[in-house]
Amino acid sequence: xxxSVLFINPPSLPGTTANREGTAGMGVTVSTxxxxxxxxxxxxxxxxxxxxxxxxxxxxxxxxxDLSLPATLVLLRDxxxxxxxxxxxxxxxxxxxxxxxxxxxxxxxxxVLLIGTAAHFIPHARWSPWATALLAGDAExxxxxxxxxxxxxxxxxxxxxxHTSTPPAPVRxxxxxxxxxxxxxxxxxxxxxxxxxxxxxxxxxxxxxxxYRLGWGDSRRVRDPQEVAEELVWLAQTFxxxxxxxxxxxxxxxxxWVRTFCRELTRRASPPPPWEVEDRPEHxxxxxxxxxxxxxxxxxxxxxxxxxxxxxxxxxxxxxxxAAQAYxxxxxxxxxxxxxxxxxxxxxxxxxxxxxxxxLAATEAFIQEHKPHYVSVKRFVPYPGLPxxxxxxxxxxxxxxxxxxxxxxxxxxRPSWRHRLRRIWS
Ligand code: SF4
Numbered sequence: 001x002x003x004s005v006l007f008i009n010p011p012s013l014p015g016t017t018a019n020r021e022g023t024a025g026m027g028v029t030v031s032t033x034x035x036x037x038x039x040x041x042x043x044x045x046x047x048x049x050x051x052x053x054x055x056x057x058x059x060x061x062x063x064x065x066d067l068s069l070p071a072t073l074v075l076l077r078d079x080x081x082x083x084x085x086x087x088x089x090x091x092x093x094x095x096x097x098x099x100x101x102x103x104x105x106x107x108x109x110x111x112v113l114l115i116g117t118a119a120h121f122i123p124h125a126r127w128s129p130w131a132t133a134l135l136a137g138d139a140e141x142x143x144x145x146x147x148x149x150x151x152x153x154x155x156x157x158x159x160x161x162x163h164t165s166t167p168p169a170p171v172r173x174x175x176x177x178x179x180x181x182x183x184x185x186x187x188x189x190x191x192x193x194x195x196x197x198x199x200x201x202x203x204x205x206x207x208x209x210x211x212y213r214l215g216w217g218d219s220r221r222v223r224d225p226q227e228v229a230e231e232l233v234w235l236a237q238t239f240x241x242x243x244x245x246x247x248x249x250x251x252x253x254x255x256x257w258v259r260t261f262c263r264e265l266t267r268r269a270s271p272p273p274p275w276e277v278e279d280r281p282e283h284x285x286x287x288x289x290x291x292x293x294x295x296x297x298x299x300x301x302x303x304x305x306x307x308x309x310x311x312x313x314x315x316x317x318x319x320x321x322x323a324a325q326a327y328x329x330x331x332x333x334x335x336x337x338x339x340x341x342x343x344x345x346x347x348x349x350x351x352x353x354x355x356x357x358x359x360l361a362a363t364e365a366f367i368q369e370h371k372p373h374y375v376s377v378k379r380f381v382p383y384p385g386l387p388x389x390x391x392x393x394x395x396x397x398x399x400x401x402x403x404x405x406x407x408x409x410x411x412x413x414r415p416s417w418r419h420r421l422r423r424i425w426s
Pocket of ligand 1: 203206280
């Protein structure tokens with residue numbers, strides 16, 4: 001019988017940082033120690049649901065605490081549970097398997113359950129020697145059933161036993177789920193510069209370069225905006241972080257949801273706590289950005305990607321050339337409005353999708369003209385389930401030079417008393 005459960009975010013490989021929450025659970029390995037990583041939200045919600053179900057639950061974030069593999073194992077010896085739940089991802093698998101091998105060596109009789117929204121993209125032959133089972137999909141929604149099913153090897157939604165090679169359908173969180181507050185208190189929140197939360201998961205768009213639909217699903221599910229506003233206020237009051245980052249791939253896909261959320265937030269807290277979101281350009285209308293700014297939104301990550309109608313169509317970002325023109329106009333307007341409303345705008349550009357020098361020059365000209373505060377450039381990664389990268393039309397060194405050049409564009413905000421006064425009095 002399982003009574004106690006220990007959740008683990010395994011240590012990074014030496015000299016790197018394992019960001020297991022990154023890219024919808026596909027994970028990212030950052031090639032520097034103590035690099036950027038999202039606090040382990042999967043653990044915080046997972047611990048909360050098992051706690052609510054009556055289990056004795058703890059958490060170890062070896063990345064956050066900067067623990068080496070031996071130090072992590074020493075720590076575990078003082079907290080041996082009935083079940084280990086380990087967060088793993090395709091892109092951090094080298095670090096994950098090193099930890100799982102050591103865990104199996106030190107605790108051969110304790111069952112191990114792997115979690116992660118994209119963990120089921122790790123080939124069965126790789127993980128099955130080191131774990132009892134893998135829970136595919138949204139862990140917080142499948143964990144209670146999975147933990148109940150494990151001792152007798154019973155079936156449960158999304159549960160993939162090591163002895164079965166056929167993967168199950170991932171368990172997906174539904175619309176308007178009821179969730180307990182995330183158990184950040186079980187994790188080393190003092191070391192996190194910000195905390196994260198979510199209001200929606202999944203995306204119904206069809207951009208062929210996108211791993212988010214694979215990790216979080218291709219149907220969008222939302223939480224109640226009142227509940228999300230309440231959670232944000234609680235996070236701010238309990239942990240006092242200066243930043244709260246929404247992990248939704250499309251925060252503003254439903255304007256009415258955003259309006260309700262903003263209204264609920266300003267009703268609950270004055271001033272409202274700061275929060276940050278990401279989205280594609282068409283959703284970020286001036287009216288919505290205005291309301292978001294008044295409700296405490298401080299930063300928008302804008303999926304600009306590339307200024308090329310033909311590439312936007314070819315990769316199914318938009319349906320046709322006309323929609324591509326509307327998309328580019330919407331991006332320009334979103335950047336302008338962010339500046340006007342005092343919201344930091346970080347434009348994300350995608351490379352490695354078969355772009356030409358002319359298309360990169362058009363993207364640079366757009367950035368120079370519209371001046372987002374910051375630019376982040378990401379190279380296309382053929383995550384499992386995505387198409388192979390196209391033949392690069394530019395040599396690697398040319399592309400890298402373009403990436404550095406685009407990334408170097410920064411137009412930080414200038415302090416403006418006029419703007420601050422307008423925000424206070426509007
Ligand atoms: S809109 Fe964003 S999240 Fe949705 S498929 Fe396109 S890139 Fe992915």
